[in-house]
Amino acid sequence: MNFELFVAKRIIAGKEYKSSISSPIIKIAITAIALGIIIMMISVATGAGLQQKIRDKMSGFKGHIQITNFDNNNSDVSVVPVSKNQDFYPNFSTIDGIKNVQVFANTVGLVRTKTDFEGIVFKGVSTDYDWSFFKEYLVEGDVPNFNQKRTRDILLSKTLVDRLQLKLNDTIRVSFFKKDPKKLPSTYKLIIKGVYNTGFLEFDKNMMIGDLREVQRLNKWTKDQVGGFEVLIDDFDQLREKGNQIHQSIGSTLEATTIVGSYPAIFEWINLFDNNIWFIIGIMILVAGINMITALLVLILERIPMIGILKALGSSDWSIRKVFLYNATYLIIQGLFWGNLIGLTILLLQQYFGFITLDPENYYVSEVPVYIDVFSMLALNLGTLILCFTMLVVPSVIITKIQPSKSIRFA
Structure with a gap:
């Protein structure tokens, strides 16, 4: 039997755990993680959705790659046939x-x-x-x-x-x-x-x-x-590669221009969404991690007598640290569960009902588009769990400073 996991489960299941002084702080930490994952999921899904929707619309009007006479100079008017x-x-x-x-x-x-x-x-x-x-x-x-x-x-x-x-x-x-x-x-x-x-x-x-x-x-x-030819490709991510291949396979009097090359300003703008998404993810994980550190420290300080008794019975510092890390991981998973439940509900409602609208003059779409990528969502959850857990390892060192002779006196 895993001793540390057993003790962590007993702490979580105990009645005093839910009515302790740390209970409000724990709830705040769980809420922070839930809100963080909700905001991150919405940022990733809407950012990817907006990028995909804009490029799909542009490709629908212009094709992915246009082949025209070299003398047309990328004009909207077909001058030279x-x-x-x-x-x-x-x-x-x-x-x-x-x-x-x-x-x-x-x-x-x-x-x-x-x-x-x-x-x-x-x-x-x-x-x-x-x-x-x-x-x-x-x-x-x-x-x-x-x-x-x-x-x-x-x-x-x-x-x-x-x-x-x-x-x-x-x-x-x-x-x-x-x-x-x-x-x-x-x-x-x-x-x-x-x-x-x-x-x-x-x-x-x-x-x-x-x-x-x-x-x-x-x-x-x-x-x-x-006036020319429009080429539609299967995978937009291969646009540059296919554009180069097409350019090399056509005559010298023809020119192949990708949709990105024709409208660089729009694509540079939508590529900035990635920077915003990473910034939001970093901030949300940092906030969630700080809240979890606070919750872990309160849990440790609240159970100083228990730590002293476990040390007196021969438990190592790392073994006791694992007890509290298991406990904190449970809180993180709980926050991720509620965050995913609420976040996916919001995204699905937006995807099917489009209740959040945008100004098409500025964003080229009339409502916020949503693209839910399962791999991205799993990576987001796994990354949040690992990073928050890693941030908790350092503050758990405080357990090594607790002396059994002094801590048991407060039991």
Whole structure:
């Protein structure tokens, strides 16, 4: 039988343990650990969720990697066309981890109504386009079908629809400007087939999705000419590696740009979340550890006579220290249990009901996203347990200073 564990269990189970002077301090220590793990879990889950949601939305609009003509200079407008007849289209046979390769072409225009107007980026796509992203955020109607003849059905954001006081199936007039400023713009009638709302105002405020053949007609391109290619990959963490592989496998007149390279400021901003998360974790573990040290010291001082008796009976200092370390570990586990229970409840409620909202103009999402990674949560709990336990080893040295001859007199 483990003697130290047996004594620790007897102390915990004793009635005087729950009604002792140290009881309020112990409860405070348990509460501190519970609150600490709650805050850490929320920080990790929401930080990872926000990073993932923002990069998924950006990739949904722009793809993970864009292949365009070198002369386009990363512009939102497809100025110089690219031939669709490439070795890597429709599939990158030489590179693994590629989910889809889809053609696109962009041009700018002006949506006009009787009372207002808005500038837009008209993104033309074809039958190879992956609609899974827009289907997730579709609020009305359906995505356009480009499998038939050329269509003027478009997908418009709810932001633009509300701003221009439009509705589903409305016919809108869009003017497209020509390269020669002396020529009048071309005006087309387009039909709102579907309405989406991603909450990413950076793109929602001006992005319109339609038929690639309309853009080709506007730019006087042939059916084999496109603005570029969007490449979707399976694992975002391999973006840089896949970007380099794609760059090396395409022609010298083409350029491959990752979504991170196109929008470095946004990705630098979301990478700062990691620093904030680590800072919060460090502070919370420190606070929890200090509270546990206080609780352990009170437990030791409260049981000085017991320590003296155990020493008189032949127990070693380390054996007695283990008794109190077992006791403190029980308190830490108790705090972790309640913290995980409450923390996971809050995260699941947020994940399914989204009661905590954000300003999409600043955070690119309308509600706090949650990503619960089991491995991260287990590592968080295990790390907290180990670090708090390690912090308790040093103050337990006070037991070695207690002399049996003096301590037993207070029994």
